[in-house]
Amino acid sequence: VQSSIPEPQREAWTKFAPQRFAKAEDFQRDAVRHVETSLARSMYNCDEAAMYAGTALAFRDRLVMDWNKTQQAHTFADQKRIYYLSLEFLMGRALDNAMLNVQQKDVAAEGLSGLGFRMEDIIEQEHDAALGNGGLGRLAACFLDSLATLNYPAWGYGLRYRYGIFKQEIVDGYQVEVPDYWLDFNPWEFARHDVTVDIQFYGHVDKWQDENGKTKCSWEGGEIVKAVAFDVPVPGYGTSTTNNLRLWGSKAASGEFDFQKFNSGEYESSVADQQRAETISAVLYPNDNLERGKELRLKQQYFWCAASLSDIVRRFKKTGRAWKEFSSQTAIQLNDTHPTLAIPELQRILIDIEGLEWDEAWSIVHQTFAYTNHTVLPEALEKWSVGLMQHLLPRHLQIIYEINLQFLQYVERTFPKDRDLLGRVSIIEESNPKMVRMAFLAVIGSHKVNGVAELHSDLVKTTILKDFVKVYGPDKFTNVTNGITPRRWLHQANPRLSALIASKLGGYDFLKDLTLLNKIEAHVDDAEFRKEWQAIKLANKERLARHVHETTGITLNPKALFDIQVKRIHEYKRQQLNIFGCIHRYLAIKAMSAEEKKKVVPRVTIFGGKAAPGYWMAKTVIHLINKVGDVINNDPEVGDLLKVVFIEDYNVSKAEFLVPASDISEHISTAGTEASGTSNMKFVLNGGLIIGTCDGANIEITREIGENNIFLFGNLSEDVEELRHNHVFGTYQLNESLAKVFDQIQNGKFGDASQFSALVNAIVDHGDFYLVSDDFESYCQTQDLIDESYKNVDEWTTKSITSVARMGFFSSDRCIDEYAEVIWNIEPVAPTKTDFAVDLA
Numbered sequence: 001v002q003s004s005i006p007e008p009q010r011e012a013w014t015k016f017a018p019q020r021f022a023k024a025e026d027f028q029r030d031a032v033r034h035v036e037t038s039l040a041r042s043m044y045n046c047d048e049a050a051m052y053a054g055t056a057l058a059f060r061d062r063l064v065m066d067w068n069k070t071q072q073a074h075t076f077a078d079q080k081r082i083y084y085l086s087l088e089f090l091m092g093r094a095l096d097n098a099m100l101n102v103q104q105k106d107v108a109a110e111g112l113s114g115l116g117f118r119m120e121d122i123i124e125q126e127h128d129a130a131l132g133n134g135g136l137g138r139l140a141a142c143f144l145d146s147l148a149t150l151n152y153p154a155w156g157y158g159l160r161y162r163y164g165i166f167k168q169e170i171v172d173g174y175q176v177e178v179p180d181y182w183l184d185f186n187p188w189e190f191a192r193h194d195v196t197v198d199i200q201f202y203g204h205v206d207k208w209q210d211e212n213g214k215t216k217c218s219w220e221g222g223e224i225v226k227a228v229a230f231d232v233p234v235p236g237y238g239t240s241t242t243n244n245l246r247l248w249g250s251k252a253a254s255g256e257f258d259f260q261k262f263n264s265g266e267y268e269s270s271v272a273d274q275q276r277a278e279t280i281s282a283v284l285y286p287n288d289n290l291e292r293g294k295e296l297r298l299k300q301q302y303f304w305c306a307a308s309l310s311d312i313v314r315r316f317k318k319t320g321r322a323w324k325e326f327s328s329q330t331a332i333q334l335n336d337t338h339p340t341l342a343i344p345e346l347q348r349i350l351i352d353i354e355g356l357e358w359d360e361a362w363s364i365v366h367q368t369f370a371y372t373n374h375t376v377l378p379e380a381l382e383k384w385s386v387g388l389m390q391h392l393l394p395r396h397l398q399i400i401y402e403i404n405l406q407f408l409q410y411v412e413r414t415f416p417k418d419r420d421l422l423g424r425v426s427i428i429e430e431s432n433p434k435m436v437r438m439a440f441l442a443v444i445g446s447h448k449v450n451g452v453a454e455l456h457s458d459l460v461k462t463t464i465l466k467d468f469v470k471v472y473g474p475d476k477f478t479n480v481t482n483g484i485t486p487r488r489w490l491h492q493a494n495p496r497l498s499a500l501i502a503s504k505l506g507g508y509d510f511l512k513d514l515t516l517l518n519k520i521e522a523h524v525d526d527a528e529f530r531k532e533w534q535a536i537k538l539a540n541k542e543r544l545a546r547h548v549h550e551t552t553g554i555t556l557n558p559k560a561l562f563d564i565q566v567k568r569i570h571e572y573k574r575q576q577l578n579i580f581g582c583i584h585r586y587l588a589i590k591a592m593s594a595e596e597k598k599k600v601v602p603r604v605t606i607f608g609g610k611a612a613p614g615y616w617m618a619k620t621v622i623h624l625i626n627k628v629g630d631v632i633n634n635d636p637e638v639g640d641l642l643k644v645v646f647i648e649d650y651n652v653s654k655a656e657f658l659v660p661a662s663d664i665s666e667h668i669s670t671a672g673t674e675a676s677g678t679s680n681m682k683f684v685l686n687g688g689l690i691i692g693t694c695d696g697a698n699i700e701i702t703r704e705i706g707e708n709n710i711f712l713f714g715n716l717s718e719d720v721e722e723l724r725h726n727h728v729f730g731t732y733q734l735n736e737s738l739a740k741v742f743d744q745i746q747n748g749k750f751g752d753a754s755q756f757s758a759l760v761n762a763i764v765d766h767g768d769f770y771l772v773s774d775d776f777e778s779y780c781q782t783q784d785l786i787d788e789s790y791k792n793v794d795e796w797t798t799k800s801i802t803s804v805a806r807m808g809f810f811s812s813d814r815c816i817d818e819y820a821e822v823i824w825n826i827e828p829v830a831p832t833k834t835d836f837a838v839d840l841a
């Protein structure tokens with residue numbers, strides 16, 4: 001195609017295509033042009049929002065050049081691609097990331113300043129793309145960054161929710177949910193009105209014999225909804241590779257609205273179809289680690305899986321290859337069980353539409369898919385009732401039954417003496433109503449299954465999928481410990497620390513190979529380096545203190561020990577343990593003499609995180625935190641010795657300034673419950689130490705950075721079951737210090753005690769499932785140890801530097817290389833040379 005374009009045309013094209021900004025003026029020209037022409041604004045009414053738009057569009061123009069070329073190069077290379085199917089992509093803001101990844105932020109900052117704007121203010125104008133709940137969605141976003149940076153031919157597929165995760169407001173200490181209108185202005189997406197797929201729901205299955213007497217099935221009738229593609233460019237760091245994230249939006253298949261109804265005066269019902277169809281991609285379910293079998297959620301899942309597969313299959317068919325090559329050209333990763341319907345959908349396409357035999361199709365399906373498990377919590381494992389599936393997806397249910405039948409026949413042949421095994425591994429749970437177990441379908445339809453940290457992957461094999469290890473053997477199961485992108489979580493969030501590291505390592509290569517960080521350990525005794533290290537932490541704490549003051553009126557002492565726990569609010573994550581610990585500390589301070597108080601290390605405890613709107617206990621925890629804060633922060637006897645702050649509406653962009661400001665962060669889940677955790681990695685990478693349980697990736701962090709550099713406490717996962725059993729059947733003794741904390745709550749010290757009774761009763765009367773009481777003593781003792789350690793500034797700084805130096809393993813680049821080699825079997829494609837991106841590799 002390229003050589004068929006005549007030279008003069010090609011020359012003109014190249015001459016006028018957007019170029020890299022050689023100087024600040026080039027950026028200004030484009031930004032001003034966009035403000036004037038794309039926004040129809042002028043110098044006199046260009047506010048920060050307008051200048052953000054001008055800046056974003058100026059950068060977008062250039063990103064698109066690399067994006068187009070990358071797509072052409074990947075088509076031309078015709079190599080195996082990876083498709084990452086995730087119902088959540090928690091991307092956060094795009095502008096800062098784009099400027100840094102193409103290494104033009106300094107030019108833009110200079111240009112903006114010349115136009116009378118500050119870079120920080122412009123960046124602040126952008127809405128977060130909050131299409132996710134927590135760790136799972138943010139992991140998908142980090143993976144996209146790494147895939148592009150490492151030049152892998154990869155696409156993300158997700159849903160374009162009109163409303164992302166709700167905005168959280170705190171009113172009188174309670175969480176209130178407000179809609180997130182993030183699409184009001186979003187320059188980062190391209191609507192592809194020409195890329196649409198018709199998606200079918202409901203209907204029935206017709207069965208007939210073809211001319212050769214073979215039984216054929218087809219799915220008929222029902223309702224059609226249109227999927228429209230919206231594409232988002234994902235630029236790699238220091239490479240021209242810019243991959244695509246394709247998000248599907250839903251529309252009525254029959255056009256805008258029913259003209260006949262409109263003409264006969266039925267104005268409202270004329271748009272009803274449209275509204276019903278658009279509902280599918282309207283909202284993100286705001287549940288983290290919790291599934292409820294709602295029909296709309298199943299519709300979302302099928303809509304997105306079917307649209308994505310149709311797109312993938314169409315792209316494959318354009319290559320003209322035979323079907324048997326599909327799985328050597330295509331890898332599809334299922335991010336959790338949410339996209340599991342893609343398995344029966346591909347089988348359906350191959351047998352019902354493309355006419356393949358069942359066995360040939362199944363072998364393609366099985367070789368194509370791999371599944372990542374992100375939780376062993378029973379309440380998070382997806383199940384759909386057979387009745388709902390029959391109603392919504394009748395053909396898929398038939399296919400699932402056939403997959404199950406063949407699988408169970410295999411199990412029966414292999415383990416003829418183990419009758420119970422059949423019931424335990426069946427995709428269909430024989431409950432009332434019968435349920436389809438999606439994790440089992442994902443395992444059976446995939447060639448590899450992975451967990452996300454070593455302990456978690458072991459637990460997967462010994463608990464929820466134990467019987468499948470027996471059936472398939474251990475090789476099908478593997479571990480890929482999670483990681484984070486150092487571009488966003490160090491370079492973007494903490495530019496001064498990144499610059500300090502670069503000054504010692506002779507450049508920013510560590511952002512592409514994080515293991516190079518180990519070289520800063522050689523500078524651990526360098527006095528100047530240590531001074532700057534400490535100054536950076538203090539500056540980050542001052543910035544956070546300013547934010548807290550502006551938003552809550554609370555004044556923080558930046559020299560205090562900043563202790564941060566930010567993540568979704570969940571009983572298993574145990575924010576309740578932290579707030580009970582704060583009350584315990586408060587009581588201790590209140591009992592101190594003036595002399596004793598002088599020895600106390602002042603502490604600021606910061607919480608942040610959303611509760612699922614229907615999760616009452618989590619909302620109670622938020623309420624308690626705010627009420628405890630009100631009392632402590634206004635107690636003159638306590639003063640600066642303790643402050644308790646709740647940061648409203650925790651999201652990716654808030655994480656970017658919270659993470660660099662911590663001295664200690666809390667990762668204190670009941671052992672065996674947190675699959676991995678990824679914020680633990682972010683905090684340590686920014687020089688904060690952590691207090692944590694032996695859970696998820698904390699264990700591997702300890703192995704990498706050394707036991708002396710982490711504060712571990714609490715019971716181990718192997719003891720959890722027995723402790724729980726003892727709570728119910730043995731003699732249960734509430735921890736004494738915790739009992740005193742509860743006395744204060746019940747006496748109304750923090751307001752109406754009845755508001756918090758469920759929280760207290762869960763521990764006192766209902767078996768303390770999360771072992772708060774069992775771990776309380778060791779938690780408080782460890783907090784005391786932290787205070788002691790913090791007093792020794794030198795020792796603390798050494799721990800901080802050493803830990804950062806040893807965090808190389810936790811880059812998401814390492815994860816992606818592991819997935820590429822062990823699971824996907826894909827190779828990078830050499831990036832194209834473009835005028836815009838600087839190719840470091």
Ligand code: 9GP
Nearest residue numbers: 135136374375452674675676677
């Ligand atoms: O709860 C896990 C969290 O520990 C992990 O870091 C994250 C990414 O792997 O996934 C979370 N799981 C879910 O959100 C639901 O399975």
